[in-house]
Amino acid sequence: MAAFYFGIATVVTTFLLLLVGGTVNPSGSSLACPDWPTCYGTFFPRMEGGILYEHGHRIMGTLVGALTVFWNVTLWVTRRPQKTHLKLAAAALAMVILQGVLGGITVIYKLPAIVSTSHLGLSMIFFLFISYLTWRLYPPHTDAQGRVLDGVRVPQPLRTPAVVALGAVYGQILLGAVVRHTKSGRACLNDWPLCTDGVLWPAWGPAQVHMVHRIFGVVAFVIVLWASAKTFSAARRFNKPVAGTAAFIAPVLCTIQVALGVLTVHTFIGVPEAVAHLGGGALLLLNCFALHLGLSPESIGASDGVVVDAVGPPLSGVGATT
Numbered sequence: 613m614a615a616f617y618f619g620i621a622t623v624v625t626t627f628l629l630l631l632v633g634g635t636v637n638p639s640g641s642s643l644a645c646p647d648w649p650t651c652y653g654t655f656f657p658r659m660e661g662g663i664l665y666e667h668g669h670r671i672m673g674t675l676v677g678a679l680t681v682f683w684n685v686t687l688w689v690t691r692r693p694q695k696t697h698l699k700l701a702a703a704a705l706a707m708v709i710l711q712g713v714l715g716g717i718t719v720i721y722k723l724p725a726i727v728s729t730s731h732l733g734l735s736m737i738f739f740l741f742i743s744y745l746t747w748r749l750y751p752p753h754t755d756a757q758g759r760v761l762d763g764v765r766v767p768q769p770l771r772t773p774a775v776v777a778l779g780a781v782y783g784q785i786l787l788g789a790v791v792r793h794t795k796s797g798r799a800c801l802n803d804w805p806l807c808t809d810g811v812l813w814p815a816w817g818p819a820q821v822h823m824v825h826r827i828f829g830v831v832a833f834v835i836v837l838w839a840s841a842k843t844f845s846a847a848r849r850f851n852k853p854v855a856g857t858a859a860f861i862a863p864v865l866c867t868i869q870v871a872l873g874v875l876t877v878h879t880f881i882g883v884p885e886a887v888a889h890l891g892g893g894a895l896l897l898l899n900c901f902a903l904h905l906g907l908s909p910e911s912i913g914a915s916d917g918v919v920v921d922a923v924g925p926p927l928s929g930v931g932a933t934t
């Protein structure tokens with residue numbers, strides 16, 4: 613159970629790290645520390661002005677890195693650790709190191725858009741990845757004989773909408789990063805729903821980048837609604853409360869996310885609005901992941917229990933995957 617709680621702590625701290633990271637660019641602090649990994653040659657600069665955001669983000673990143681190391685250690689010293697868990701935790705550690713290096717490259721090469729966008733893309737994958745490992749570490753509910761109560765795997769076609777929604781939201785997050793890092797956030801001024809001069813497709817490049825994010829935002833919204841409806845009915849049919857709850861929350865989160873996007877435009881990229889928009893994107897992504905995981909058998913991470921295909925014979929025993 614200690615490894616599970618470590619997982620929760622790492623997931624929560626990573627979410628806070630995402631929020632702190634989200635303050636750096638809109639507050640104009642991206643190059644407040646011109647060097648890396650130190651800031652003006654020291655690990656302990658005066659935390660004022662942009663340094664507060666930029667170096668604060670680095671300190672939070674170091675904390676998440678340290679938590680990931682301790683998490684690995686906790687798993688290694690656990691009695692009868694599962695090999696899969698050890699591998700997943702080691703992969704998480706590799707990701708957090710790569711993420712730090714990408715952050716460093718961003719500073720050293722003065723914010724190339726491709727590197728900054730990859731930095732955000734990897735941060736979201738890391739967030740999902742550690743959430744997945746944490747979910748696997750949660751002991752499944754069992755009966756008196758130790759059999760997993762919910763060992764049913766919902767057929768793949770019914771889980772596909774959740775995967776499509778996950779992909780659409782992740783794509784939309786990457787598009788958001790492109791908007792931010794190509795400085796296209798203010799390209800339509802604060803006009804909404806259309807771009808400046810009431811056009812849907814402006815002639816100017818940065819405004820086009822901006823509008824792609826808005827238009828795909830609507831597409832992603834529709835996909836999330838569709839996936840929620842499909843997942844909700846599958847959850848009811850196979851009695852999957854986690855998927856049912858996630859399906860109920862997804863449309864709410866998606867509506868809030870679009871509203872935050874509008875507010876971000878309306879305030880000419882206000883820092884609190886842009887940070888909330890980033891955090892909302894991360895939560896929506898996690899929720900779409902829960903749509904899919906919630907339709908999986910509870911015994912996916914267990915060392916015992918049988919996984920049963922909902923429309924077929926038992927598939928496998930120990931730790932079968934989705």
Ligand code: HEM
Nearest residue numbers: 732784785788789791792797829832870873874886890893
């Ligand atoms: C499902 C819908 C949406 C998702 C998941 C989403 C996600 C995101 C994310 C994660 C970012 C930040 C990227 C970064 O920090 O590098 C972002 C940026 C942005 N989004 Fe969205 N977005 C959505 C819809 C919208 C809509 C509908 C609008 C406008 C009406 C909008 C306007 C913006 C703007 C202007 C930025 C750039 C902020 C900046 O320059 O700092 N978004 N989006």
